Structure formats: C-alpha cells, structure tokens
Amino acid sequence: DVKVTQSSRYLVKRTGEKVFLECVQDMDHENMFWYRQDPGLGLRLIYFSYDVKMKEKGDIPEGYSVSREKKERFSLILESASTNQTSMYLCASSFRDRRNQPQHFGDGTRLSIL
Amino acid sequence: AQKITQTQPGMFVQEKEAVTLDCTYDTSDQSYGLFWYKQPSSGEMIFLIYQGSYDEQNATEGRYSLNFQKARKSANLVISASQLGDSAMYFCAMRVVSGNTGKLIFGQGTTLQVKP
Numbered sequence: 001d002v003k004v005t006q007s008s009r010y011l012v013k014r015t016g017e018k019v020f021l022e023c024v025q026d027m028d029h030e031n032m033f034w035y036r037q038d039p040g041l042g043l044r045l046i047y048f049s050y051d052v053k054m055k056e057k058g059d060i061p062e063g064y065s066v067s068r069e070k071k072e073r074f075s076l077i078l079e080s081a082s083t084n085q086t087s088m089y090l091c092a093s094s095f096r097d098r099r100n101q102p103q104h105f106g107d108g109t110r111l112s113i114l
Numbered sequence: 115a116q117k118i119t120q121t122q123p124g125m126f127v128q129e130k131e132a133v134t135l136d137c138t139y140d141t142s143d144q145s146y147g148l149f150w151y152k153q154p155s156s157g158e159m160i161f162l163i164y165q166g167s168y169d170e171q172n173a174t175e176g177r178y179s180l181n182f183q184k185a186r187k188s189a190n191l192v193i194s195a196s197q198l199g200d201s202a203m204y205f206c207a208m209r210v211v212s213g214n215t216g217k218l219i220f221g222q223g224t225t226l227q228v229k230p
Binding site for chain 1: 120145161205207209217222223
C-alpha cells in the first residue's frame with residue numbers, strides 16, 4: 001500500500017513564525033503536491049513538484065514556499081505565518097505520466113495560527 | 115476555464131438506499147480524467163473511482179459507480195445500498211495537464227449523512 005506520511009496531525013503556531021510542514025511518501029512517486037482545504041472551497045493547490053528540486057506554483061502560492069531535495073520528501077514552508085493561513089493542509093503524491101492513477105493523500109495537518 | 119462544480123453542499127440518505135452525488139465539469143481538453151474521493155471526519159482522503167474521458171463504459175467499483183455523461187459534462191457518483199460508514203464528505207476532481215505533469219482540480223465537496 002502507498003503510504004504518504006505528514007509529520008503532524010495538529011500544529012499550533014504564532015503569527016510571524018516560520019512554519020515547516022513535512023511530507024514523505026514511500027512509493028517512488030515523481031509527483032508531490034500540497035493543498036489547503038477550507039470549508040466551502042474544497043481543496044486548492046498551493047505548489048507541486050514533478051521531480052527533485054523542481055517545483056511549480058499552484059493556484060494559491062502566495063505566502064508559501066516549498067522544498068524538494070529528495071524524491072520522497074516534499075516540504076511546505078510558511079515564511080511568516082499569518083492567521084489567514086489557519087487551515088487543513090494535505091500532501092499527496094502520484095506517478096507522473098500515468099493519467100488514470102489517483103493521487104494518494106496523507107492524513108492532513110490541521111494548522112492553527114494564533 | 116477548467117472547473118469542477120458540486121452543487122449539493124449536504125445530503126441525507128436512508129441506510130440501504132441508493133444515493134447520487136452530482137458533479138459537473140468544464141474543460142476544453144479532449145483527454146481528461148475524473149476522480150471521486152471520500153473524506154471521513156478523520157480527515158484522510160480515500161480514492162473511490164476513476165473515469166477516463168475516452169472510456170466507453172461507466173466505471174464501477176463495488177458499491178460505487180460513476181454515471182458519466184460526456185455531452186452534458188457530468189460525472190455523478192452513485193452509491194448503492196448506503197451504509198452508516200458512508201457518512202463523509204465526497205469530492206469530485208478532474209485531472210488536467212499543467213506544465214510538466216498533471217494536477218487535480220477539486221469541487222467544493224458534498225457532505226453525505228446516512229440515517230439508520
């Protein structure tokens with residue numbers, strides 16, 4: 001079974017802090033994704049990566065950055081956390097060129113910025 | 115613009131009955147894929163079913179089937195014989211090509227509650 005592991009289920013941080021969310025997958029997937037989920041808005045893509053050190057902006061990249069130094073690990077960084085970044089964050093991974101294969105998700109991190 | 119629309123924020127169904135969750139999509143691409151995911155209250159996203167735009171048959175996976183009407187751009191999820199464990203949020207998503215790979219666009223989700 002595919003395993004996507006997010007480092008924390010719940011996280012509480014303060015405004016202005018630098019926050020790191022970590023995601024690791026064990027299926028040798030080329031693609032990795034970070035989403036945020038808010039009520040009534042569904043999942044919105046923040047950033048994604050299709051290879052080591054490669055990244056592309058999603059629909060809402062402002063206030064976030066990412067890092068992918070190893071194939072299995074994809075980190076989301078909140079450079080200076082703000083209260084409007086309080087949300088559920090979901091990491092996912094998939095094979096790059098298999099269009100019928102789903103993205104596999106981690107359990108999510110509920111992040112609160114105080 | 116590429117978009118997924120789920121117009122039912124919440125739905126109720128009686129246990130053992132069938133239920134249909136609506137999904138419409140908008141794309142000008144000829145090749146695309148449609149996915150349904152289930153998200154229980156615990157938060158994890160569970161893949162349910164996939165339909166390719168060129169697939170002639172409607173996809174089925176156990177109690178889940180996808181009613182794919184290409185001309186109407188709809189991809190409704192049908193759950194037969196509902197169970198209490200089906201209570202969850204359900205998301206429809208469309209795979210689109212972006213730059214060097216594919217990504218998913220999600221709808222707003224539908225919360226399903228199964229009544230005993």
